[in-house]
Amino acid sequence: MTSQPLQIFVLNVPEFASLTEAARAMPECRVENAGDYTVISSDVPIAFGRRALGLKPAVWYGLFTGGLDGQIESYERDVVRIAPRRSR
Amino acid sequence: MKLNDIPAAAAAHNALRLHGVDHTARPTWRLRETVEFYRDVLGLPLIHTISARGWGPATHPDFLHFFFDSGNGSTIAFFYYLGGEVPASLADRPGRAPLPEDHVFDATHTAWLVDTQDELHAWKTRLESRGVTVSAETAHEVIESIYFRDPNGYFIEITRKLRALADIDARDAAATLEAAMQIEDEALAGGAPFTRIDAVWQRKAQRLGQHLRQER
Numbered sequence: 001m002t003s004q005p006l007q008i009f010v011l012n013v014p015e016f017a018s019l020t021e022a023a024r025a026m027p028e029c030r031v032e033n034a035g036d037y038t039v040i041s042s043d044v045p046i047a048f049g050r051r052a053l054g055l056k057p058a059v060w061y062g063l064f065t066g067g068l069d070g071q072i073e074s075y076e077r078d079v080v081r082i083a084p085r086r087s088r
Numbered sequence: 089m090k091l092n093d094i095p096a097a098a099a100a101h102n103a104l105r106l107h108g109v110d111h112t113a114r115p116t117w118r119l120r121e122t123v124e125f126y127r128d129v130l131g132l133p134l135i136h137t138i139s140a141r142g143w144g145p146a147t148h149p150d151f152l153h154f155f156f157d158s159g160n161g162s163t164i165a166f167f168y169y170l171g172g173e174v175p176a177s178l179a180d181r182p183g184r185a186p187l188p189e190d191h192v193f194d195a196t197h198t199a200w201l202v203d204t205q206d207e208l209h210a211w212k213t214r215l216e217s218r219g220v221t222v223s224a225e226t227a228h229e230v231i232e233s234i235y236f237r238d239p240n241g242y243f244i245e246i247t248r249k250l251r252a253l254a255d256i257d258a259r260d261a262a263a264t265l266e267a268a269m270q271i272e273d274e275a276l277a278g279g280a281p282f283t284r285i286d287a288v289w290q291r292k293a294q295r296l297g298q299h300l301r302q303e304r
Contacts, residue, residue: 009296011260014251015229034300036256056227064286065264067293072286085290 006070006084008040018053019063037066045073045083091249092201111155112198113165114242117174118182119152121239122166129218132156135163158200181241186223188235188243199233199245208234211246230257267291 008023010016012033023029023040030041050060063080064072073081116122127134136155142148150170155163181193188194202208208225212234215222223235233247268288275282 007293007297009293011256013229013254013256034296036259037296039300058226058228062229064289066260067263067296068286068289069293069297070290 004069004084005041005043006046006082007068008064008070008082009034009037009067010040011037011066015055015059016063016066018055019048022048022053043084045081047079047081050078050080091252093252108160109162111163111165113153113167114240115172116166116168116240117172117178118239119168122168123154125239126156126164129215129220130156131214132158132164158198164198178241182237182239184237184241186221186235186237186243193241194243197243197245199231199247202246202248205232205248208232208246208248263292263296264288267295 008019010020010023020031020038020040023046024031026042026046028042028044028046032039032041048063050057053060053063055063057077060077061075068082069085071083071085073083075081123134126132133156134154135157138153139151140153141150149172152168152170153165154168155165158164177193202211212222212225215234215236220236223233226233226235227250230250230253231247232250233245235243235245238244268282268291271279271282271287271291274280280287
């Protein structure tokens with residue numbers, strides 16, 4: 001059983017900019033530009049906080065609408081934890 | 089670009105275009121309350137009424153059809169069927185909180201546009217001063233809205249745009265729905281049931297990842 005890096009595709013629009021900014025400040029995350037999207041990658045589980053991102057719930061619950069290759073471990077009103085997807 | 093413009097890419101594909109909303113329409117079983125709510129509480133001018141014998145089939149009741157001006161040439165219209173009984177499905181709607189607790193019923197709603205946050209505040213203040221329960225302002229991705237219910241319990245929204253949509257939004261919309269339609273097709277063909285949005289996010293990421301690898 002191996003795991004591959006989790007990847008978040010963040011659409012480059014203002015309402016999701018705080019997610020990209022938060023990832024840039026996290027040493028475990030790699031952040032690269034890919035046209036319409038910014039791709040956040042990590043080899044280890046990571047978490048984001050809604051208040052720290054400055055998001056209202058209506059946006060928070062669509063946080064991964066750009067695309068998420070990973071496992072959502074928990075998705076609460078204020079914290080989301082994601083991990084690399086387990087693959088065989 | 090004005091906030092109300094739609095992305096050029098989307099517009100270009102629609103040589104034959106619609107030109108906005110003429111009216112939205114719904115039935116009402118509360119004539120006086122509906123008139124007083126839309127005309128007096130909301131302050132929308134009553135601009136047209138049709139009163140007619142039932143159309144066509146013998147089961148079609150006589151009715152009133154009336155229209156309130158909701159701006160930019162649009163109206164909200166009601167049918168009041170004479171002698172009708174409030175359907176059971178609607179009987180307990182009035183007076184409920186302005187929360188989308190019944191997503192099937194409440195998804196069918198009208199959202200009116202205002203230009204500024206001040207106007208949105210002013211509408212909330214006006215409605216509350218007239219005894220209407222209004223939701224907190226809810227910021228979505230590209231709009232900010234307030235919600236309330238009319239005397240029938242219908243969900244109504246007033247919204248302002250937070251930013252103009254751009255071509256990037258249209259491309260992302262296509263990517264999301266292509267992934268979702270693919271998953272739905274697979275579910276219909278006997279694959280895993282399509283019940284979790286995580287599947288769409290996963291599929292979208294895989295497809296975007298493939299495109300990226302191909303470009304490199």
